[in-house]
Amino acid sequence: MSTKTFEIHIHDDQLTRLRQKLALSDFPIGAQVDDSWNRGPPVAEIKRLVQVWHDSYDWRKAEARLNAFPQFTTSIDVDEFGSYEVHHIHKKSSASNAVPLLFLHGWPGSFIEVTKVLDDLVEGQSGGTAFHVVAPSLIDFGFSSPSKKESFQFEQHAEAYHKLMLNLGYTQYVIQAGDVGSLVARFIAMRYGPFHCKAYHTNTPVPAEPKQESHPEVYSKILETPLTEAEKIALQRLAHFSQEGNGYYKQQTTKPLTIGYALKDSPVALLAWLYEKMHDWTDNYPWSDDEILTWVSIYYFSTPGPDASSNVYYAMEHHDPPAFAASQVYIKVPFGVARFHNDLVMLPKLWNHTLGPFVFDSEHERGGHFAAWERPDVIVKDLLEMFHGGGAAYGFGEK
Secondary structure (H helix, E strand, C coil): CCEEECCCCCCHHHHHHHHHHHHCCCCCCCCCCCCCCCCCCCHHHHHHHHHHHHHCCCHHHHHHHHHCCCEEEEEEEECCCEEEEEEEEEECCCCCCCEEEEEECCCCCCHHHHHHCHHHHHHCCCCCCCEEEEEECCCCCCCCCCCCCCCCCHHHHHHHHHHHHHHCCCCCEEEEECCHHHHHHHHHHHHHCCCCEEEEEECCCCCCCCCCCCCHHHHHHHHHCCCCHHHHHHHHHHHHHHHHCCHHHHHHHHCHHHHHHHHHHCHHHHHHHHHHHHHHCCCCCCCCHHHHHHHHHHHHCCCCCCCHHHHHHHHHHCCCCCHHHHHCCCCCCCEEEEEECCCCCCCCHHHHHHCCCEEEEEEECCCCCCHHHHCHHHHHHHHHHHHCCCCCCCCCCCC
Protein backbone atom coordinates (compact mmCIF):
# COMPACT_ATOMS: atom_id res chain seq x y z
CA MET A 1 0.00 0.00 0.00
CA SER A 2 1.88 3.06 -1.26
CA THR A 3 1.41 6.62 -0.03
CA LYS A 4 2.16 9.58 -2.30
CA THR A 5 1.99 13.32 -1.76
CA PHE A 6 -0.97 14.97 -3.45
CA GLU A 7 -1.97 18.43 -4.60
CA ILE A 8 -5.31 19.42 -6.01
CA HIS A 9 -5.01 20.82 -9.52
CA ILE A 10 -8.12 21.12 -11.63
CA HIS A 11 -7.34 21.47 -15.33
CA ASP A 12 -8.09 24.81 -16.98
CA ASP A 13 -10.41 23.04 -19.43
CA GLN A 14 -12.62 21.93 -16.53
CA LEU A 15 -12.84 25.47 -15.19
CA THR A 16 -13.74 26.78 -18.65
CA ARG A 17 -16.42 24.11 -19.05
CA LEU A 18 -17.88 24.98 -15.65
CA ARG A 19 -18.20 28.65 -16.62
CA GLN A 20 -19.82 27.70 -19.92
CA LYS A 21 -22.39 25.58 -18.13
CA LEU A 22 -23.09 28.33 -15.61
CA ALA A 23 -23.56 30.86 -18.43
CA LEU A 24 -26.16 28.62 -20.09
CA SER A 25 -28.19 27.96 -16.93
CA ASP A 26 -31.98 28.04 -16.89
CA PHE A 27 -33.89 28.67 -13.66
CA PRO A 28 -37.38 27.82 -12.38
CA ILE A 29 -40.06 30.49 -12.81
CA GLY A 30 -43.46 30.97 -11.24
CA ALA A 31 -42.91 28.50 -8.41
CA GLN A 32 -41.99 30.99 -5.73
CA VAL A 33 -43.35 34.37 -4.84
CA ASP A 34 -41.02 35.34 -1.98
CA ASP A 35 -37.63 34.54 -0.50
CA SER A 36 -38.93 31.66 1.64
CA TRP A 37 -36.91 28.43 1.82
CA ASN A 38 -40.06 26.34 2.32
CA ARG A 39 -39.91 24.83 -1.17
CA GLY A 40 -36.14 24.84 -1.43
CA PRO A 41 -33.47 27.48 -2.04
CA PRO A 42 -35.01 30.73 -3.34
CA VAL A 43 -34.48 31.25 -7.06
CA ALA A 44 -33.06 34.72 -6.51
CA GLU A 45 -30.43 33.37 -4.11
CA ILE A 46 -29.34 30.59 -6.47
CA LYS A 47 -29.20 33.02 -9.39
CA ARG A 48 -27.02 35.33 -7.32
CA LEU A 49 -24.62 32.54 -6.34
CA VAL A 50 -24.42 31.28 -9.91
CA GLN A 51 -23.46 34.78 -11.00
CA VAL A 52 -20.75 34.92 -8.34
CA TRP A 53 -19.53 31.44 -9.30
CA HIS A 54 -19.31 32.50 -12.94
CA ASP A 55 -17.94 36.02 -12.54
CA SER A 56 -15.79 36.40 -9.47
CA TYR A 57 -15.31 33.20 -7.50
CA ASP A 58 -11.66 32.15 -7.74
CA TRP A 59 -11.19 28.39 -7.57
CA ARG A 60 -7.44 28.79 -7.89
CA LYS A 61 -7.34 30.72 -4.60
CA ALA A 62 -9.46 28.06 -2.93
CA GLU A 63 -7.22 25.38 -4.41
CA ALA A 64 -4.13 27.12 -3.02
CA ARG A 65 -5.71 27.33 0.45
CA LEU A 66 -6.54 23.63 0.40
CA ASN A 67 -3.09 22.74 -0.91
CA ALA A 68 -1.55 24.48 2.10
CA PHE A 69 -2.66 21.42 4.09
CA PRO A 70 -0.49 18.28 3.81
CA GLN A 71 -2.36 15.94 1.48
CA PHE A 72 -1.64 12.43 0.30
CA THR A 73 -3.18 9.47 -1.48
CA THR A 74 -2.71 5.90 -0.31
CA SER A 75 -3.51 2.82 -2.34
CA ILE A 76 -5.67 0.56 -0.15
CA ASP A 77 -6.60 -3.03 -0.99
CA VAL A 78 -10.14 -3.82 0.14
CA ASP A 79 -10.76 -7.55 0.43
CA GLU A 80 -12.54 -8.90 -2.67
CA PHE A 81 -13.06 -5.39 -4.04
CA GLY A 82 -9.65 -4.44 -5.37
CA SER A 83 -7.50 -1.36 -4.86
CA TYR A 84 -8.72 2.14 -4.00
CA GLU A 85 -6.86 5.43 -3.86
CA VAL A 86 -7.80 7.11 -0.58
CA HIS A 87 -7.09 10.83 -0.48
CA HIS A 88 -6.36 12.28 2.96
CA ILE A 89 -4.97 15.14 4.95
CA HIS A 90 -2.32 13.86 7.36
CA LYS A 91 -0.66 16.15 9.86
CA LYS A 92 1.55 14.86 12.66
CA SER A 93 2.07 16.48 16.04
CA SER A 94 5.48 17.11 17.53
CA ALA A 95 4.17 15.94 20.92
CA SER A 96 5.75 12.67 21.99
CA ASN A 97 2.48 11.35 23.43
CA ALA A 98 0.21 12.46 20.55
CA VAL A 99 -2.86 10.32 19.94
CA PRO A 100 -3.63 9.18 16.36
CA LEU A 101 -7.04 10.59 15.37
CA LEU A 102 -9.08 9.50 12.36
CA PHE A 103 -11.46 12.32 11.33
CA LEU A 104 -14.44 11.15 9.24
CA HIS A 105 -16.59 13.69 7.41
CA GLY A 106 -20.20 13.40 6.33
CA TRP A 107 -22.52 14.56 3.54
CA PRO A 108 -22.76 17.17 2.09
CA GLY A 109 -19.40 17.90 3.64
CA SER A 110 -15.92 16.69 2.72
CA PHE A 111 -12.37 16.54 4.02
CA ILE A 112 -12.53 20.37 4.18
CA GLU A 113 -14.40 20.05 7.49
CA VAL A 114 -11.20 19.10 9.32
CA THR A 115 -9.38 22.27 8.29
CA LYS A 116 -10.90 24.43 11.03
CA VAL A 117 -9.80 22.09 13.82
CA LEU A 118 -6.60 20.65 12.39
CA ASP A 119 -3.93 22.98 13.80
CA ASP A 120 -5.48 23.20 17.26
CA LEU A 121 -5.66 19.41 17.50
CA VAL A 122 -2.11 18.93 16.27
CA GLU A 123 -0.72 21.59 18.62
CA GLY A 124 -2.85 20.32 21.52
CA GLN A 125 -2.51 21.55 25.07
CA SER A 126 0.72 22.62 26.67
CA GLY A 127 1.88 19.53 28.51
CA GLY A 128 -1.37 17.76 27.65
CA THR A 129 -3.02 15.91 24.81
CA ALA A 130 -2.25 16.46 21.13
CA PHE A 131 -3.19 14.48 18.02
CA HIS A 132 -1.74 13.11 14.83
CA VAL A 133 -4.69 13.83 12.52
CA VAL A 134 -5.72 11.78 9.48
CA ALA A 135 -8.76 13.07 7.57
CA PRO A 136 -9.65 11.03 4.47
CA SER A 137 -12.02 11.85 1.68
CA LEU A 138 -14.47 8.97 2.02
CA ILE A 139 -14.51 6.67 -0.99
CA ASP A 140 -16.98 8.21 -3.52
CA PHE A 141 -16.13 11.69 -2.17
CA GLY A 142 -13.55 14.36 -2.87
CA PHE A 143 -10.33 13.07 -4.37
CA SER A 144 -10.65 9.43 -3.37
CA SER A 145 -11.63 6.66 -5.76
CA PRO A 146 -15.19 5.79 -6.72
CA SER A 147 -16.60 2.70 -5.01
CA LYS A 148 -16.99 0.94 -8.40
CA LYS A 149 -19.43 -1.72 -7.20
CA GLU A 150 -23.01 -1.51 -5.93
CA SER A 151 -22.09 -4.05 -3.25
CA PHE A 152 -19.51 -1.71 -1.68
CA GLN A 153 -20.90 -1.36 1.82
CA PHE A 154 -20.08 0.09 5.24
CA GLU A 155 -17.88 -2.89 6.05
CA GLN A 156 -15.73 -1.93 3.06
CA HIS A 157 -15.64 1.74 4.09
CA ALA A 158 -14.57 0.65 7.58
CA GLU A 159 -11.89 -1.66 6.20
CA ALA A 160 -10.46 1.04 3.91
CA TYR A 161 -9.94 3.69 6.61
CA HIS A 162 -8.75 1.16 9.18
CA LYS A 163 -6.14 -0.07 6.71
CA LEU A 164 -5.24 3.55 5.96
CA MET A 165 -4.41 4.09 9.64
CA LEU A 166 -2.39 0.89 9.77
CA ASN A 167 -0.51 1.86 6.63
CA LEU A 168 0.39 5.22 8.18
CA GLY A 169 1.82 3.42 11.20
CA TYR A 170 -1.10 3.83 13.61
CA THR A 171 -2.06 0.43 14.99
CA GLN A 172 -4.22 2.09 17.65
CA TYR A 173 -6.29 5.20 17.12
CA VAL A 174 -9.39 7.16 18.08
CA ILE A 175 -12.06 8.69 15.85
CA GLN A 176 -14.02 11.91 15.55
CA ALA A 177 -16.97 11.69 13.19
CA GLY A 178 -20.20 13.37 12.16
CA ASP A 179 -23.11 12.49 9.88
CA VAL A 180 -22.23 9.62 7.50
CA GLY A 181 -18.80 9.49 9.10
CA SER A 182 -20.41 8.55 12.42
CA LEU A 183 -22.03 5.52 10.84
CA VAL A 184 -18.68 4.50 9.36
CA ALA A 185 -17.12 4.99 12.81
CA ARG A 186 -19.62 2.57 14.34
CA PHE A 187 -18.68 -0.10 11.79
CA ILE A 188 -14.98 0.50 12.49
CA ALA A 189 -15.63 0.14 16.23
CA MET A 190 -17.58 -3.08 15.61
CA ARG A 191 -14.89 -4.63 13.44
CA TYR A 192 -11.66 -3.24 14.90
CA GLY A 193 -12.40 -2.23 18.48
CA PRO A 194 -11.41 -2.14 21.21
CA PHE A 195 -7.76 -2.91 20.46
CA HIS A 196 -7.25 -0.94 17.23
CA CYS A 197 -10.13 1.52 17.56
CA LYS A 198 -9.73 2.57 21.18
CA ALA A 199 -12.58 5.11 21.41
CA TYR A 200 -14.57 7.56 19.33
CA HIS A 201 -16.29 10.91 19.63
CA THR A 202 -19.33 11.84 17.58
CA ASN A 203 -21.73 14.73 17.13
CA THR A 204 -24.24 12.42 15.40
CA PRO A 205 -25.13 9.42 17.57
CA VAL A 206 -28.15 7.48 16.30
CA PRO A 207 -29.23 5.01 19.00
CA ALA A 208 -32.41 2.96 18.81
CA GLU A 209 -35.14 3.68 21.35
CA PRO A 210 -34.48 1.47 24.40
CA LYS A 211 -37.14 -1.18 25.04
CA GLN A 212 -37.82 -3.10 28.23
CA GLU A 213 -36.95 -6.40 26.53
CA SER A 214 -33.66 -5.23 25.02
CA HIS A 215 -32.36 -2.66 27.52
CA PRO A 216 -34.25 -3.10 30.82
CA GLU A 217 -31.92 -0.95 32.94
CA VAL A 218 -31.87 1.96 30.51
CA TYR A 219 -35.61 1.61 29.97
CA SER A 220 -36.28 1.81 33.73
CA LYS A 221 -34.08 4.90 34.05
CA ILE A 222 -35.94 6.56 31.17
CA LEU A 223 -39.26 5.98 32.94
CA GLU A 224 -37.83 7.72 36.01
CA THR A 225 -36.22 10.62 34.13
CA PRO A 226 -38.39 13.33 32.52
CA LEU A 227 -37.26 14.70 29.18
CA THR A 228 -35.54 18.06 29.36
CA GLU A 229 -37.01 21.01 27.48
CA ALA A 230 -34.15 20.78 24.99
CA GLU A 231 -34.94 17.10 24.37
CA LYS A 232 -38.63 17.84 23.86
CA ILE A 233 -37.85 20.58 21.35
CA ALA A 234 -35.34 18.30 19.60
CA LEU A 235 -37.96 15.57 19.15
CA GLN A 236 -40.38 18.12 17.70
CA ARG A 237 -37.68 19.31 15.31
CA LEU A 238 -36.93 15.73 14.29
CA ALA A 239 -40.63 15.12 13.55
CA HIS A 240 -40.73 18.25 11.37
CA PHE A 241 -37.54 17.21 9.58
CA SER A 242 -38.95 13.73 8.94
CA GLN A 243 -42.06 15.29 7.41
CA GLU A 244 -40.56 18.21 5.48
CA GLY A 245 -36.80 17.80 5.18
CA ASN A 246 -35.72 14.27 4.34
CA GLY A 247 -36.83 13.87 0.74
CA TYR A 248 -33.15 13.78 -0.22
CA TYR A 249 -32.75 10.65 1.92
CA LYS A 250 -35.57 8.77 0.23
CA GLN A 251 -34.25 9.71 -3.21
CA GLN A 252 -30.63 8.82 -2.52
CA THR A 253 -31.41 5.56 -0.72
CA THR A 254 -33.72 4.28 -3.47
CA LYS A 255 -32.87 5.80 -6.88
CA PRO A 256 -29.59 7.73 -6.51
CA LEU A 257 -28.78 7.48 -10.20
CA THR A 258 -31.90 9.45 -11.14
CA ILE A 259 -30.80 12.55 -9.24
CA GLY A 260 -27.23 11.67 -10.20
CA TYR A 261 -27.78 12.73 -13.81
CA ALA A 262 -28.71 16.24 -12.69
CA LEU A 263 -25.85 16.47 -10.19
CA LYS A 264 -23.30 15.33 -12.78
CA ASP A 265 -24.54 17.46 -15.66
CA SER A 266 -25.69 20.66 -13.98
CA PRO A 267 -23.58 22.70 -11.55
CA VAL A 268 -26.73 24.68 -10.72
CA ALA A 269 -28.59 21.51 -9.71
CA LEU A 270 -25.59 20.50 -7.59
CA LEU A 271 -25.46 23.92 -5.94
CA ALA A 272 -29.16 23.87 -5.09
CA TRP A 273 -29.06 20.25 -3.87
CA LEU A 274 -26.14 20.84 -1.48
CA TYR A 275 -26.77 24.42 -0.42
CA GLU A 276 -30.30 23.60 0.73
CA LYS A 277 -28.80 21.28 3.36
CA MET A 278 -25.96 23.63 4.22
CA HIS A 279 -28.52 26.35 4.91
CA ASP A 280 -31.21 24.29 6.65
CA TRP A 281 -28.99 22.05 8.76
CA THR A 282 -26.90 24.76 10.41
CA ASP A 283 -27.77 26.98 13.34
CA ASN A 284 -27.96 30.27 11.40
CA TYR A 285 -24.33 29.84 10.38
CA PRO A 286 -23.26 32.89 8.31
CA TRP A 287 -22.05 31.11 5.18
CA SER A 288 -19.88 33.28 2.99
CA ASP A 289 -20.16 32.96 -0.79
CA ASP A 290 -16.59 31.67 -0.87
CA GLU A 291 -17.37 28.92 1.65
CA ILE A 292 -20.53 27.83 -0.17
CA LEU A 293 -18.89 27.71 -3.58
CA THR A 294 -15.76 25.96 -2.30
CA TRP A 295 -17.82 23.23 -0.63
CA VAL A 296 -19.85 22.76 -3.82
CA SER A 297 -16.81 22.99 -6.11
CA ILE A 298 -15.10 20.14 -4.23
CA TYR A 299 -18.09 17.98 -5.21
CA TYR A 300 -18.18 19.30 -8.76
CA PHE A 301 -14.48 18.61 -9.35
CA SER A 302 -14.32 15.41 -7.32
CA THR A 303 -12.53 12.37 -8.71
CA PRO A 304 -15.57 10.05 -8.60
CA GLY A 305 -17.94 12.82 -9.73
CA PRO A 306 -20.61 14.83 -7.89
CA ASP A 307 -23.18 12.06 -8.28
CA ALA A 308 -21.07 9.39 -6.56
CA SER A 309 -21.62 10.59 -2.98
CA SER A 310 -25.22 9.32 -3.17
CA ASN A 311 -23.89 5.76 -3.24
CA VAL A 312 -23.31 5.76 0.50
CA TYR A 313 -27.00 6.50 1.06
CA TYR A 314 -28.06 3.66 -1.21
CA ALA A 315 -25.76 1.44 0.84
CA MET A 316 -27.51 2.48 4.07
CA GLU A 317 -30.86 0.99 3.14
CA HIS A 318 -29.52 -1.90 1.06
CA HIS A 319 -27.39 -3.29 3.84
CA ASP A 320 -28.83 -6.40 5.50
CA PRO A 321 -30.09 -5.35 7.99
CA PRO A 322 -30.20 -1.62 7.14
CA ALA A 323 -26.97 0.04 8.22
CA PHE A 324 -28.41 2.13 11.03
CA ALA A 325 -30.10 -0.92 12.56
CA ALA A 326 -26.92 -2.96 12.13
CA SER A 327 -24.95 -0.28 13.98
CA GLN A 328 -27.42 0.05 16.88
CA VAL A 329 -25.82 -2.72 18.91
CA TYR A 330 -23.79 -2.49 22.07
CA ILE A 331 -20.12 -2.14 21.13
CA LYS A 332 -17.52 -2.34 23.88
CA VAL A 333 -15.65 0.73 22.69
CA PRO A 334 -15.81 3.90 24.83
CA PHE A 335 -17.41 6.86 23.13
CA GLY A 336 -18.23 10.49 23.71
CA VAL A 337 -20.94 12.73 22.31
CA ALA A 338 -21.26 16.44 21.60
CA ARG A 339 -24.95 17.38 21.58
CA PHE A 340 -25.86 20.50 19.63
CA HIS A 341 -29.39 21.63 20.40
CA ASN A 342 -30.08 22.83 16.86
CA ASP A 343 -28.94 19.70 15.05
CA LEU A 344 -31.38 17.69 12.95
CA VAL A 345 -31.32 14.59 15.13
CA MET A 346 -30.77 14.95 18.86
CA LEU A 347 -32.33 11.95 20.57
CA PRO A 348 -32.72 11.73 24.37
CA LYS A 349 -29.33 11.48 26.03
CA LEU A 350 -30.12 8.30 27.98
CA TRP A 351 -30.64 6.41 24.73
CA ASN A 352 -26.90 6.67 24.06
CA HIS A 353 -26.22 4.16 26.83
CA THR A 354 -27.51 1.42 24.52
CA LEU A 355 -24.58 1.93 22.11
CA GLY A 356 -21.63 1.15 24.38
CA PRO A 357 -19.63 2.63 27.29
CA PHE A 358 -20.88 6.25 27.15
CA VAL A 359 -17.99 8.00 28.88
CA PHE A 360 -18.12 11.64 27.80
CA ASP A 361 -20.77 14.15 26.80
CA SER A 362 -21.13 17.86 26.27
CA GLU A 363 -24.25 20.01 25.68
CA HIS A 364 -24.37 23.13 23.51
CA GLU A 365 -27.27 25.49 22.97
CA ARG A 366 -25.61 26.94 19.86
CA GLY A 367 -24.63 24.83 16.89
CA GLY A 368 -26.12 22.63 14.20
CA HIS A 369 -25.21 19.66 12.03
CA PHE A 370 -21.74 20.59 10.74
CA ALA A 371 -20.09 20.68 14.13
CA ALA A 372 -16.43 20.95 13.17
CA TRP A 373 -17.26 23.80 10.78
CA GLU A 374 -19.81 25.69 12.88
CA ARG A 375 -18.28 25.11 16.32
CA PRO A 376 -14.66 24.05 15.86
CA ASP A 377 -13.94 25.36 19.36
CA VAL A 378 -16.29 22.78 20.86
CA ILE A 379 -14.94 19.83 18.89
CA VAL A 380 -11.36 20.71 19.81
CA LYS A 381 -12.24 21.24 23.47
CA ASP A 382 -14.17 17.96 23.65
CA LEU A 383 -11.37 15.91 22.13
CA LEU A 384 -8.70 17.48 24.32
CA GLU A 385 -10.81 16.82 27.41
CA MET A 386 -11.92 13.34 26.43
CA PHE A 387 -8.41 12.10 25.74
CA HIS A 388 -6.28 13.98 28.23
CA GLY A 389 -4.51 12.07 30.98
CA GLY A 390 -7.37 12.19 33.45
CA GLY A 391 -10.15 12.26 30.88
CA ALA A 392 -12.97 9.87 30.24
CA ALA A 393 -11.05 7.80 27.67
CA TYR A 394 -7.85 7.63 29.72
CA GLY A 395 -5.94 4.45 28.96
CA PHE A 396 -5.41 5.01 25.25
CA GLY A 397 -2.76 2.60 24.05
CA GLU A 398 -3.53 -0.10 26.62
CA LYS A 399 -4.66 -3.55 25.49
